[in-house]
Amino acid sequence: MLNFEFKNPTKILFGKGQIANLAQEIPQDAKVMLLYGGGSIKSNGVYEQVKNALSVFNVVEFGGIPANPEYAILMEALHIIKSQGITYMLAVGGGSVIDGVKFLSAAALYEGDEPWDILKKSIKTEQGLPFGTVLTLPATGSEMNSGSVITRKETQEKLAMGGPGLFPVFSVLDPQVVQSIPMRQLANGITDAFTHVLEQYMTYPIGALLQDRFAESILQTLVDVAPKIIKNSADYEAAANFMWSCTMALNGLIQKGVPGDWAIHAMGHELTAMFGIDHARTLAVILPGHYQYNFEAKKEKLAQYGQRVWGINSGTTDEMAKQAIEKTVEFFHSLEIDTKLSDYTADCEGTAEKISQRFTDRGWLGLGEHKSLSPADVLEIVKMSY
Numbered sequence: 036m037l038n039f040e041f042k043n044p045t046k047i048l049f050g051k052g053q054i055a056n057l058a059q060e061i062p063q064d065a066k067v068m069l070l071y072g073g074g075s076i077k078s079n080g081v082y083e084q085v086k087n088a089l090s091v092f093n094v095v096e097f098g099g100i101p102a103n104p105e106y107a108i109l110m111e112a113l114h115i116i117k118s119q120g121i122t123y124m125l126a127v128g129g130g131s132v133i134d135g136v137k138f139l140s141a142a143a144l145y146e147g148d149e150p151w152d153i154l155k156k157s158i159k160t161e162q163g164l165p166f167g168t169v170l171t172l173p174a175t176g177s178e179m180n181s182g183s184v185i186t187r188k189e190t191q192e193k194l195a196m197g198g199p200g201l202f203p204v205f206s207v208l209d210p211q212v213v214q215s216i217p218m219r220q221l222a223n224g225i226t227d228a229f230t231h232v233l234e235q236y237m238t239y240p241i242g243a244l245l246q247d248r249f250a251e252s253i254l255q256t257l258v259d260v261a262p263k264i265i266k267n268s269a270d271y272e273a274a275a276n277f278m279w280s281c282t283m284a285l286n287g288l289i290q291k292g293v294p295g296d297w298a299i300h301a302m303g304h305e306l307t308a309m310f311g312i313d314h315a316r317t318l319a320v321i322l323p324g325h326y327q328y329n330f331e332a333k334k335e336k337l338a339q340y341g342q343r344v345w346g347i348n349s350g351t352t353d354e355m356a357k358q359a360i361e362k363t364v365e366f367f368h369s370l371e372i373d374t375k376l377s378d379y380t381a382d383c384e385g386t387a388e389k390i391s392q393r394f395t396d397r398g399w400l401g402l403g404e405h406k407s408l409s410p411a412d413v414l415e416i417v418k419m420s421y
């Protein structure tokens with residue numbers, strides 16, 4: 036195992052009815068801004084629960100943060116935060132609302148003129164405006180990590196940011212919220228969390244035995260609960276396991292001491308920026324080609340994953356590794372997730388060239404666990420997804 040430090044300051048309140056306890060986590064004299072998305076919380080009862088819990092506070096609301104949180108809209112919220120002296124934020128939503136609030140947390144204390152620079156120039160946030168979250172959609176793990184991804188329509192960009200100052204102070208995880216999530220978003224959540232684990236696992240053997248088992252246990256749990264949750268989102272036991280798996284997939288634990296890939300996410304973000312494809316679906320589009328293209332480098336871990344997660348127990352390493360890729364694609368298809376770019380757009384032509392050029396322009400010259408994938412490799416991988 037490589038050297039590592041591990042610190043995760045986010046407090047988790049997990050379980051039925053935990054929304055009612057959130058007020059205890061917020062300083063009594065806080066001027067709170069409650070931020071949410073397009074309105075799902077108003078129809079599923081979460082908004083009411085949150086408002087009741089916040090009844091002792093002075094609360095300003097900001098709704099309308101869209102999926103793939105949009106910079107221009109967040110700038111409106113930033114203006115209110117500054118003009119009204121907001122001291123604490125509560126994000127109620129999925130990854131998009133939470134990521135939007137992380138951007139605001141950084142931007143509220145940022146001293147430069149143009150907050151987009153935080154993303155463009157990869158400025159790390161050491162300290163942000165404090166915030167908590169009420170998670171309504173298990174998927175991204177944003178509720179227990181310090182990363183955020185922000186979209187800017189004007190320039191068709193989607194960039195990541197982060198830093199130790201951007202962990203939520205607390206996150207409420209009540210699995211009952213899963214009940215109202217539409218099938219498409221449930222499938223997205225499973226696929227995103229599954230790929231988060233793979234990005235941190237599908238590299239090369241490094242002797243991190245426990246880390247491998249942690250990762251495999253999250254994958255196995257997701258495989259196990261996926262059909263149950265798709266069949267009945269009110270299945271509390273399945274929802275609880277789904278929710279905790281998504282959080283554990285990207286809260287830093289399984290990443291410690293092991294190499295990470297993250298090239299699938301880097302390419303996927305471009306597909307969302309260019310075509311507006313749901314984040315998770317872009318991952319399912321890139322993943323098969325990425326693993327085929329990097330087969331030699333990844334085949335030992337692919338075969339181990341095939342054996343331990345999918346029960347493939349015969350054949351050579353190469354054969355088991357190939358089958359493992361096939362099993363993964365079948366799994367995505369079982370969730371009605373399409374795995375070809377042409378399933379989402381008729382405009383595939385030129386996409387690979389454009390993404391490859393963007394990476395060159397940004398100086399992203401070596402992606403993946405070996406930092407060896409050049410823009411020319413990216414071109415080939417994206418082409419394989421058409």
Ligand code: NZQ
Nearest residue numbers: 072073074075102103129130131171172175177182215216
């Ligand atoms: O906006 P509302 O009306 O709330 O509806 C949302 C939205 O339309 C709906 N929804 C959420 N909870 C619901 C619900 N509908 C019914 N019942 C509920 N309980 O679901 C839709 C999608 O929500 P969104 O937050 O966009 O989804 P997700 O959690 O998948 O977040 C995606 C964003 O997170 C980023 C992605 O790039 C994307 O921008 N990611 C963030 C990461 C992080 N911070 O660590 C890592 C990820 O890899 C990812 O990049």
Ligand code: ZN
Nearest residue numbers: 175227231300
């Ligand atoms: Zn993701």
